[in-house]
Amino acid sequence: MKIKEIAEKIEGKVITGEDRLDEVVEKGFAADLLSDVLALTEESSCLITGITGPQVIRVAEVLNIPLIIIARGKQPSKALVESARAAGIPVILTNKTVFETCGILYSNGMKPCKIKIFHGVADESSSFVD
Amino acid sequence: MWEEKFRLVYRVKPMDLASAGSASSQIKVELQRNGIEEDVVRKVGIICFEAEMNMILYSTGGKLKVEVWPDRIEILAEDDGPGIEDLQKAMEPGYSTAPPWAQDYGFGAGMGFPNMKQNSDVFDVETKPGEGTRIHSVVYRSKDNETP
Ligand SMILES: Nc1ncnc2c1ncn2[C@@H]1O[C@H](COP(=O)(O)OP(=O)(O)O)[C@@H](O)[C@H]1O
Ligand SMILES: [Mg+2]
Numbered sequence: 001m002k003i004k005e006i007a008e009k010i011e012g013k014v015i016t017g018e019d020r021l022d023e024v025v026e027k028g029f030a031a032d033l034l035s036d037v038l039a040l041t042e043e044s045s046c047l048i049t050g051i052t053g054p055q056v057i058r059v060a061e062v063l064n065i066p067l068i069i070i071a072r073g074k075q076p077s078k079a080l081v082e083s084a085r086a087a088g089i090p091v092i093l094t095n096k097t098v099f100e101t102c103g104i105l106y107s108n109g110m111k112p113c114k115i116k117i118f119h120g121v122a123d124e125s126s127s128f129v130d
Numbered sequence: 131m132w133e134e135k136f137r138l139v140y141r142v143k144p145m146d147l148a149s150a151g152s153a154s155s156q157i158k159v160e161l162q163r164n165g166i167e168e169d170v171v172r173k174v175g176i177i178c179f180e181a182e183m184n185m186i187l188y189s190t191g192g193k194l195k196v197e198v199w200p201d202r203i204e205i206l207a208e209d210d211g212p213g214i215e216d217l218q219k220a221m222e223p224g225y226s227t228a229p230p231w232a233q234d235y236g237f238g239a240g241m242g243f244p245n246m247k248q249n250s251d252v253f254d255v256e257t258k259p260g261e262g263t264r265i266h267s268v269v270y271r272s273k274d275n276e277t278p
Contacts, residue, residue, distance in 0.1 A: 034183075035239035038176045039248070051236035055183070058151025062158050062175035079148055087155075116248070 001025060001108060003067055003090055006046075009108055010094045010101050012069065016081060017090025025067050027113040028105055030098050034059050045113035048101050054079035060089050067091075071098040135198045136164070142185040142192050142209075147235065150186050153194050154178040164198065166271070173249040173269045174203050180242040181207035181265050187232060188212075189263065202251075205267040213259040221247070221255075 004021035007014050014021065027045030031037050037047060037059055046067035049056065052074050060068055068084070070076055073095040076084075084091045094101055106112075138160055140153035158175040166174075178194060185192045185207060192209025214220050221243045228238025247253045252268035 032236060033239035034236040035241035035245055038179060039241045039245045053235035055151045055235060058155045059179065061155040062179055
């Protein structure tokens, strides 16, 4: 899906990266913890999140994340908007929840990104993994 | 002997949330500009970001150093304190002492150490309560170089 189509489907507003609206984004990942994004994603995909601090843009730079969608009507910090603009990363704001945003994008053909599964349980007493 | 190609050094200030992550993203750009392999850049970026964030959130400040060698990237993150009381516990996935305000910024997953380890070929941490923490990580640039 093109970024501009994504914005339309989720009734979102593009606030940065307006010159990249014709780029295609095929995969998505949703998280509210940056370490989860860093730990789990194995390939570039857009990020659907409620995080509003500028660090999310740093993570996007490190991982080549092509698009950030900030859900549930959260307002990004000024620092986020400035960082995104400087980095040329598109950001879309939507009033929909992360759940609904993901549902809409999924049903329009967006795929989940490949992730690593962590079985790193240091404590033997917690044995929910085979 | 193969010689070091170049090194990048950044000072990381405590509680400096506004520029948090900027050292890591600059490192990423520099490595990319110098033609370092993409998967290596990604790993190094992740390791640096986690180390940088930890220094900002938990330490009194420190230095993030990246050395580029023909066969590997060496990362050194050193801070001046306060050190980690129980390192084994700190390394467990999910363990975090991040304050609630930091969670609003997306921190405190307790995945920093597991994440750094996962992306490193060599990973070790030295820490002394009252003194500081020193993280050393190596990422090899090709499979052939993994065994010296
Ligand atoms: N440089 C450091 N100095 C002091 N304590 C640290 C440092 N890095 C990590 N820690 C401690 O280790 C814990 C686990 O770190 P980490 O795995 O990165 O998870 P998180 O940052 O999400 O808490 C932190 O919550 C903190 O208590
Ligand atoms: Mg951390």
